[in-house]
Amino acid sequence: MELFDQTLHLIKKEILLEWRSKYAFNGVLLYVVSTVFVCYISFSLSKGFAGSQGYPIVWNVLFWIIMLFASVNAIAKSFIQESKSRLLYYYTIASPQAIILSKTIYNILLMSLLSILALVVYMVFFTNTIGDPLFYFLSVLVGSISFSTVFTMISAIASKAGNNGTLMAILSFPVIIPVILQLIHLSKNAMYGLDRSLSYGNMGVLGAINVIVIATSLLLFPYLWRD
Amino acid sequence: MKLIYQTWWKVLAVLLIFSTLITGLLFPVPKLAILHETIRNLYFHVPMWMGMLSVFVISVFYSVKYLNTGKEEYDLASVECVNTGLLFYSLGLITGMLWAKYTWGEFWSGDPKQNSAAIAFLLYCAYLVLRNSIDEEQKRAKISAIYNIFAFPIMIVLIFVLPRMTDSLHPGSGGNPAFGKYDLDSRMKVAFYPAMLGWSLLAVWIATIRYRIRLIEYKRNSID
Numbered sequence: 001m002e003l004f005d006q007t008l009h010l011i012k013k014e015i016l017l018e019w020r021s022k023y024a025f026n027g028v029l030l031y032v033v034s035t036v037f038v039c040y041i042s043f044s045l046s047k048g049f050a051g052s053q054g055y056p057i058v059w060n061v062l063f064w065i066i067m068l069f070a071s072v073n074a075i076a077k078s079f080i081q082e083s084k085s086r087l088l089y090y091y092t093i094a095s096p097q098a099i100i101l102s103k104t105i106y107n108i109l110l111m112s113l114l115s116i117l118a119l120v121v122y123m124v125f126f127t128n129t130i131g132d133p134l135f136y137f138l139s140v141l142v143g144s145i146s147f148s149t150v151f152t153m154i155s156a157i158a159s160k161a162g163n164n165g166t167l168m169a170i171l172s173f174p175v176i177i178p179v180i181l182q183l184i185h186l187s188k189n190a191m192y193g194l195d196r197s198l199s200y201g202n203m204g205v206l207g208a209i210n211v212i213v214i215a216t217s218l219l220l221f222p223y224l225w226r227d
Numbered sequence: 228m229k230l231i232y233q234t235w236w237k238v239l240a241v242l243l244i245f246s247t248l249i250t251g252l253l254f255p256v257p258k259l260a261i262l263h264e265t266i267r268n269l270y271f272h273v274p275m276w277m278g279m280l281s282v283f284v285i286s287v288f289y290s291v292k293y294l295n296t297g298k299e300e301y302d303l304a305s306v307e308c309v310n311t312g313l314l315f316y317s318l319g320l321i322t323g324m325l326w327a328k329y330t331w332g333e334f335w336s337g338d339p340k341q342n343s344a345a346i347a348f349l350l351y352c353a354y355l356v357l358r359n360s361i362d363e364e365q366k367r368a369k370i371s372a373i374y375n376i377f378a379f380p381i382m383i384v385l386i387f388v389l390p391r392m393t394d395s396l397h398p399g400s401g402g403n404p405a406f407g408k409y410d411l412d413s414r415m416k417v418a419f420y421p422a423m424l425g426w427s428l429l430a431v432w433i434a435t436i437r438y439r440i441r442l443i444e445y446k447r448n449s450i451d
Contacts, residue, residue, distance in 0.1 A: 153377065157357075157370060157373060157374055157377075160366070160370050161357060161360055161361050161366075161370050162360055162361065167356070167357065167360055170353045170356055170357075171353050171357060171374070173349070174346050174347070174349040174350035174353060174381075175350065175378075175381050177346045178343070178346070178381075178384065178385055178389055181389075201392055205384075205388070205389065205392065208384070208388075209381075209384060212380045212381070212384065213381075216376065216377050216380065217377075219376075220294075220373045220376060220377060223294045223369065223372075223373055224369075224370070224373050
């Protein structure tokens, strides 16, 4: 229960810090909105694209690519923003598992909120009919959870190793490719309004990847933070 | 670690590989449409992956040992296993591509199995880049050990789980029967199982030689 208490306190602290500055949230929101707007402007150059046959596919893929880069930007900060002495202080008062769990859960909350807002903004600019809105919404939530779990662990590794953006991209993209393939498959099924039972396999794989990543992070983070 | 200095299993590896060269190329195989004689690639393609897998498992084992003890030798063993594993990985990809040219028509046809294998290859290349990005030796050993343990289950999911769930042409995936189901008869097993064992032992052997060279270099560079 000590772990639970510590995790809860650390999450509260993360949310409080974010609430005071609103830096990560506003920054990433602005990033998403401006990316969507740039895409909107660029696509509106070619008239008639919105009615063409490939439009729904491009719509879906573009959304996930925007979300991918937004979450890399949002989560890469999670270990960088902490100063070295503050991290040292956490390590004396909390267990390493509590630290990685709190970071992961906080990132999940942040990414869920951001991706819902991003979806709303995206749908305002790019009109598209979704066959199964509830399931699409669910796949967006699952996507933000998966991005958060993977990127939190990778950013912990990258922050120990010199902390540059290149390393973060190199380390995370091979891990995230299977996730994003499953997500695009899942959301494409939801967009066309196919029967939900067709997507259970993808859901299962995503769940399995999340379980593996969380389990390995819990096992490995205690070794990682000790300098 | 005494085993790596013994000779008997190295002799066994050589004998097994030479025996598969004869049994694999000369023994009769089932006659199947499309496959024809390319079915013999089974004796050379699958053992490469088996060899890769065995050295990667050993590498994860030594990464875990490194994290528990902090001995530099374990880190050297783990990185040399990954280096050897990548060699066998490339050989597995190349033998697969050659086979694909004669059965699927293209060296690279974007099959899910091929794509997953390419992504997992990037995963292990990232391991080497990560190692090179850190100068401090102990920190490098620790972080690369952590990444190695993290990457291994992802690699297993990518190569052995995901392609089975999609429409892959690769035998054993996407509803296609594996070779074991319908045509791996007892005659093929005579060549197949020794090949699996032989190439795995060879991979371990190469890894141990590389490890011993690294160990000598490490001892020469150390101050005492």
